[in-house]
Amino acid sequence: MKLFAIFLLAAWLASFLRAPDKAPELFAVLPARDGHIGAIVVKSGDSEPTVINSAYGAVRVAGGRRTPAILEYSQVREMFGETLDALPGTPTSYMLYFLEGKDELTDESKRELENVFADLKRRPLPDIMVIGHTDTVGAMDFNDRLSRARADRLREMLIGLGLPADRIQAAGRGERELLVPTADDVSEPKNRRVEISVR
Amino acid sequence: MRKALIGMAVAVAAAFPALAADVGLVKVSKGSVQIERNGAKVAAPVGAAVQASDVIMTGADGSAGITFTDNSLVSVGPNSVFAIDKYRFDSTTHAGEFEGSLRKGRLAAISGKMVKQSPESMKIRTPSAIMGVRGTEFVVQVDEEKK
Numbered sequence: 001m002k003l004f005a006i007f008l009l010a011a012w013l014a015s016f017l018r019a020p021d022k023a024p025e026l027f028a029v030l031p032a033r034d035g036h037i038g039a040i041v042v043k044s045g046d047s048e049p050t051v052i053n054s055a056y057g058a059v060r061v062a063g064g065r066r067t068p069a070i071l072e073y074s075q076v077r078e079m080f081g082e083t084l085d086a087l088p089g090t091p092t093s094y095m096l097y098f099l100e101g102k103d104e105l106t107d108e109s110k111r112e113l114e115n116v117f118a119d120l121k122r123r124p125l126p127d128i129m130v131i132g133h134t135d136t137v138g139a140m141d142f143n144d145r146l147s148r149a150r151a152d153r154l155r156e157m158l159i160g161l162g163l164p165a166d167r168i169q170a171a172g173r174g175e176r177e178l179l180v181p182t183a184d185d186v187s188e189p190k191n192r193r194v195e196i197s198v199r
Numbered sequence: 200m201r202k203a204l205i206g207m208a209v210a211v212a213a214a215f216p217a218l219a220a221d222v223g224l225v226k227v228s229k230g231s232v233q234i235e236r237n238g239a240k241v242a243a244p245v246g247a248a249v250q251a252s253d254v255i256m257t258g259a260d261g262s263a264g265i266t267f268t269d270n271s272l273v274s275v276g277p278n279s280v281f282a283i284d285k286y287r288f289d290s291t292t293h294a295g296e297f298e299g300s301l302r303k304g305r306l307a308a309i310s311g312k313m314v315k316q317s318p319e320s321m322k323i324r325t326p327s328a329i330m331g332v333r334g335t336e337f338v339v340q341v342d343e344e345k346k
Contacts, residue, residue, distance in 0.1 A: 025326070
């Protein structure tokens with residue numbers, strides 16, 4: 001009789017342990033390729049959101065109830081192997097530098113452009129984004145225009161070298177994204193650049 | 200004359216509907232992968248454009264990977280249905296919003312520039328929950344109801 005009670009108790013407990021496996025929804029954080037651990041916030045119903053910010057940290061949602069969990073790498077591979085294998089290649093980017101106040105590349109960057117072009121040419125169906133930047137010399141709106149002119153100029157050069165025009169977009173960020181932070185009105189060669197990102 | 204010009208403009212606009220609203224591109228397409236757009240289903244091979252309000256669907260042997268204009272990467276596994284509910288991204292300010300719904304199946308994603316600029320600008324809904332993305336790499340699964 002006592003044995004039977006223990007059996008019942010064990011079965012009851014086991015039903016709790018098994019329950020998460022049947023959970024219809026699962027959210028999990030994975031470590032990024034560079035090792036960075038991100039965070040996600042999961043909300044359901046009116047209760048406080050669950051923040052997950054550890055590697056393989058997860059939350060299961062079933063019947064309106066959220067259950068935190070930690071997954072094993074092997075579980076993630078088993079469940080999401082085909083899905084993760086379909087993630088497109090990580091985008092990369094290149095940097096080229098310009099002469100002060102102009103949309104003309106420095107001599108060094110003119111040479112570097114050939115290497116960049118060779119890399120871009122190897123990618124199937126590339127999506128290329130050319131983003132122009134300036135240093136803090138000059139007014140904001142002047143730098144917005146200059147950064148765009150630098151990006152447009154580089155885009156034309158890439159098209160001239162043989163990359164398809166419909167795969168290359170250009171944008172200017174003005175002085176919003178300084179590579180080397182400076183005060184206003186500081187001439188800084190490293191900030192006069194275009195970033196060519198490809199995915 | 201004027202009517203003819205307007206007619207031509209409409210015809211040209213109709214011929215290139217993809218140009219205006221492309222928000223992403225199919226980079227990986229294995230097995231059966233389809234896009235449902237305005238009620239019609241079309242095959243989605245590598246190179247197919249993805250637009251806001253598209254629904255990506257995969258068969259039992261299917262999986263697909265998409266790059267978005269803010270560099271977000273999203274993939275879906277077999278037997279999955281993923282709807283892009285909202286997508287906009289400003290390449291100058293990096294402001295934007297990305298809302299998608301995983302109706303069933305599996306999804307993996309790496310967030311892009313808009314999340315870096317403003318955390319939780321990317322959201323993924325499931326039938327009973329909603330996830331805000333602060334970064335960077337994550338997975339979501341929605342099992343089909345057991346019958």
